[in-house]
Amino acid sequence: MNRLLPVSSPAPASDDTPNHDGPGRKPTIVREDLIAAALRLIGPHRSVSTLSLREVAREAGIAPNSFYRQFHDMDELAVALIDLAGESLRRIVGDARKRAVSGRSIVRGSLETFMERLRADDKLLHVMLREGTVGSDAFKRAVDRQLLFFEEELRADLVRIAAAQGIAFHEPGLVARAITRLVFAMGGTALDLPPERDAALVDDLSHMIRMLLRGAHAMGRKHARDA
C-alpha cells in the first residue's frame, strides 16, 4: 500500500481537476485518488459502509466503470481504507511510545499524541475510530485485524516495560486488548466533543489505564507467589 497518500492535504476537489475518462483517453486515476475521494465523502454523519461506487467515482471525477480498474468493488476500497487508517494510527502511537521513557509518561504521552492527531483532522484516524460494527463481513474483519495488530504491539511493549522494571503483568495480552478497546471507544466519542474536553478525557483514560496496569501488576505478583 502506498504510504504517500496526501491525507493532511487532500487532492483538490474534482471540479478543479476533471479526470475525463472517455474512450481513447488514458485514465490518470490511481487507487489513492479513489481513497482520497471516499475520505472526503465520509464524516461524522456518514459511515464508509454507506458510500456507493457511483458517488465515489463522481467525487474522484471518473466514470463509474473506471472504478473497476482500481478496486473490485466498494467493499475492497473500504477494506483498503481501514488498512491504511490502522497503519497510520499504529505509526503515530508507536512513535509516541518510542519517545517516552517511564511507564506513566508512555501512557500519558501516547494519549496526548493520539488526541493531537485527532484534532489535526486526520481523517484516516477518524475512520478507524468512528466505524463501528456495521458493514460487510470483509469490512468488519479488516477493522478487527487492525485492532489485533494494535493490541499485539501494545502487548509486546507491556512485556518489555515490565521486564525493564523487574515486574510481571498478569495476562499482558488481555491488558493490551482492554486498553486498545477503551481508547478506541472513548476516542470515538471524543470526536463529537469540543476540544476543551480533551484534557479531561486524557486524564480519565490515563486513570483507567493505570487502574488496569495496577490490577494486572497485583494479579501478576499473586500469581508468582502462588506458583
Place this chain on the structure above:
Amino acid sequence: MNRLLPVSSPAPASDDTPNHDGPGRKPTIVREDLIAAALRLIGPHRSVSTLSLREVAREAGIAPNSFYRQFHDMDELAVALIDLAGESLRRIVGDARKRAVSGRSIVRGSLETFMERLRADDKLLHVMLREGTVGSDAFKRAVDRQLLFFEEELRADLVRIAAAQGIAFHEPGLVARAITRLVFAMGGTALDLPPERDAALVDDLSHMIRMLLRGAHAMGRKHARDA
C-alpha cells in the same frame, strides 16, 4: 415509552397485515409498529442511521405521510429506538446484578446474562451494541445518554459493594465508565463471532473487569493511607 413492544415476537410481516391508510380510513399504526418495522430492517450490515422514512413506512405497511402522525422525522424514531434499547439493556443487567451476591459472581453473572440475551436475538440489544459514532447529533446524544445511565447505575452498585466489603474503590465513576465501554465494545464484536466463542469472551471480559477492580481497590487503599 411503552415497555410492551413485542421485541422477541416481532409483528407479522407487512404482507400479512396491510394497514391501508388511504383517505377516510382510520390509521391503525402506533409508534411501536414503526419501531418494530425499523428493527426488522436493521441488522449486521445495516445501521439505523441509514434507514429512510419511506422504507420504514413501507415495512410497516403505511403511506409515508402517515409516518408523521407518530414521529417528527426518522431521527426522532432512531432516538426512540436507542432509548428503548438502553432501557431494555439496563433492566436485563440490573436483574442479573440484583440476583448475584458476591463481587465476583456479580461480574460473571452479569456478563453471562448479557451474552445469553445477545444470543437470544434481542434486536434492541444488538442496536445498542452495534451503533457506533456515526449518525445525527441527536442520535449520538441518545446513545451517549444511555451509556451514562448505565454507568451511573454501575457506579452506585460498585460503591454499595465496596461499602459492604469494608473497602473503597478509587474513582468508582471512572471504573464504571471503563467497564461499560469495554463491555459494549467487546459485546459489539461478539455478535459477529460464533456462539462457541462466548465462554472465552466472558472469561476475557471478567478478567479485564477484575483487573480494573483490583487496581481501583489498590489505588483506593493508597489514597486512604496518604490522606
